[in-house]
Amino acid sequence: MPGPYVVPVHGDVDLPEKVDVVVIGGGIIGSSTALELAERGLKVALCEKGGIGHEQSSRNWGWVRITRRDPREVPLMAESLRIWDGMATRTGRDLGYKRSGVMFSCATDKEYEQHERWLKNLQDYQFESRMVSKAEMAELAPGMGNMDVKGALFNAVDGRAEPQKAAPAIAEAARDRGAHVLTECAVRGIETSGGKVSGVVTERGRIACEQVVLAGGAWSSLFARNTGLRLPQLKVKNSVIRTKPLEGGPETAIWSEGFSIRKRQDGGYTIADGFRNIVDIVPDSFRYMKDFLPALGAEWKSLMLRFGGRFYDEARIPNKWSLDEASPFEYCRVLDPKPAFKLQDEALANLRRAFPVFEKAEIAQRWAGAIDVTPDAVPVISAIDSTPGFFIATGFSGHGFGIGPAAGKLAADLVTGKTPIVDPTPFRFNRFSDGSKIEIISGF
Numbered sequence: 001m002p003g004p005y006v007v008p009v010h011g012d013v014d015l016p017e018k019v020d021v022v023v024i025g026g027g028i029i030g031s032s033t034a035l036e037l038a039e040r041g042l043k044v045a046l047c048e049k050g051g052i053g054h055e056q057s058s059r060n061w062g063w064v065r066i067t068r069r070d071p072r073e074v075p076l077m078a079e080s081l082r083i084w085d086g087m088a089t090r091t092g093r094d095l096g097y098k099r100s101g102v103m104f105s106c107a108t109d110k111e112y113e114q115h116e117r118w119l120k121n122l123q124d125y126q127f128e129s130r131m132v133s134k135a136e137m138a139e140l141a142p143g144m145g146n147m148d149v150k151g152a153l154f155n156a157v158d159g160r161a162e163p164q165k166a167a168p169a170i171a172e173a174a175r176d177r178g179a180h181v182l183t184e185c186a187v188r189g190i191e192t193s194g195g196k197v198s199g200v201v202t203e204r205g206r207i208a209c210e211q212v213v214l215a216g217g218a219w220s221s222l223f224a225r226n227t228g229l230r231l232p233q234l235k236v237k238n239s240v241i242r243t244k245p246l247e248g249g250p251e252t253a254i255w256s257e258g259f260s261i262r263k264r265q266d267g268g269y270t271i272a273d274g275f276r277n278i279v280d281i282v283p284d285s286f287r288y289m290k291d292f293l294p295a296l297g298a299e300w301k302s303l304m305l306r307f308g309g310r311f312y313d314e315a316r317i318p319n320k321w322s323l324d325e326a327s328p329f330e331y332c333r334v335l336d337p338k339p340a341f342k343l344q345d346e347a348l349a350n351l352r353r354a355f356p357v358f359e360k361a362e363i364a365q366r367w368a369g370a371i372d373v374t375p376d377a378v379p380v381i382s383a384i385d386s387t388p389g390f391f392i393a394t395g396f397s398g399h400g401f402g403i404g405p406a407a408g409k410l411a412a413d414l415v416t417g418k419t420p421i422v423d424p425t426p427f428r429f430n431r432f433s434d435g436s437k438i439e440i441i442s443g444f
Helices: 028-039 074-085 087-091 109-122 134-140 163-176 217-226 283-287 289-302 309-315 341-354 356-360 400-416
Strands: 021-024 044-047 102-106 129-133 151-155 180-182 187-193 196-202 205-208 211-214 234-243 253-255 260-263 269-272 277-280 303-306 363-373 380-383 390-394
Touching (some): 028 044, 028 400, 074 087, 074 400, 087 163, 102 134, 134 151, 163 180, 163 400, 196 211, 211 217, 217 390, 283 289, 341 356, 380 400, 390 400
Parallel strands (some): 102 253, 211 390
Antiparallel strands (some): 102 151, 234 363, 253 260, 260 269
């Protein structure tokens, strides 16, 4: 089943011989990093094995939210909200961004209290965030039916953007500032000289450089493994429905355990299960089992483990390859998993009970995407000490779209040696190997 239509970005024909930085991965993280670096006057090559934004960056819900984030991500997301406000002017393109508010419903008194406690994470920010009653929910989301809730956490500063437009717009803006944008140009690996980065080898040839940023999303762990790095990361599948334009639905994005919705720029809606995700058991599941045991303990109710054909598909992928042979990235240009139809249908049924207007909703498309997840559900945005000049920005665990612009800025800060916009310590790569306690911190 084809994924969503993404605004096309035509890659450059010519491969540059030398740049300052090569960014691997043309999703929103890689594109944002490339834009930041190009704006600082560096020569940049953005290399994407398929098309710009064709994987999870175009398949996510399109939420731009700080609400209910892991507290470690809150400062970075606060920066991202500020960046999103000016992104259309900065890029000269439409990203579909709008501050429309987000509500997280609370089914019980306990949940209401948990959400209320979470608000303390925003006490240092001037954001309009508050708890609302069920009656206030109905005012904020006209058409709400008989939802069995106590109230919700509402944040007016949160919003939405169009995933099929955002990464392409940002990548094109990077090219406007001199960056090379190379599509269908997989990077096979990194070359070093004297222990430092000296270049990359792509399927189209070599690019000399002194710094590399790996922003490969769900592919990052495999790429890192071929360089001798152990990056614990797994894939989680989330499935989405896109509807045709519908009048009378809410402007505010809404999360509940049974569904999540976000109004689209075209008047339709993005709909998904608000809670459950599928995790295919694959060889990496055993390779990183010890790393992910805390996550399974904290999040097991929302993870649906499944054994199937994906295990054998990934078992056939080599873990090592030489730079003069085709890499796995050249054999799979786009991860396009089959949607979980049952979860989608149940989410739509739950939504229709909560908002009867969606009885009229017509399904325009279904798709799924592969979320890149770390053991603590917090991204890696970090220099790699063992290989000077190598940086990683990956593992955004389903939170990458909204935080992407600030993540790109932080990655660029690390590359250029500029004072980081936020403390990068929570995102360091070596937290998985230096004896640090890896834990899931609830979004509450």
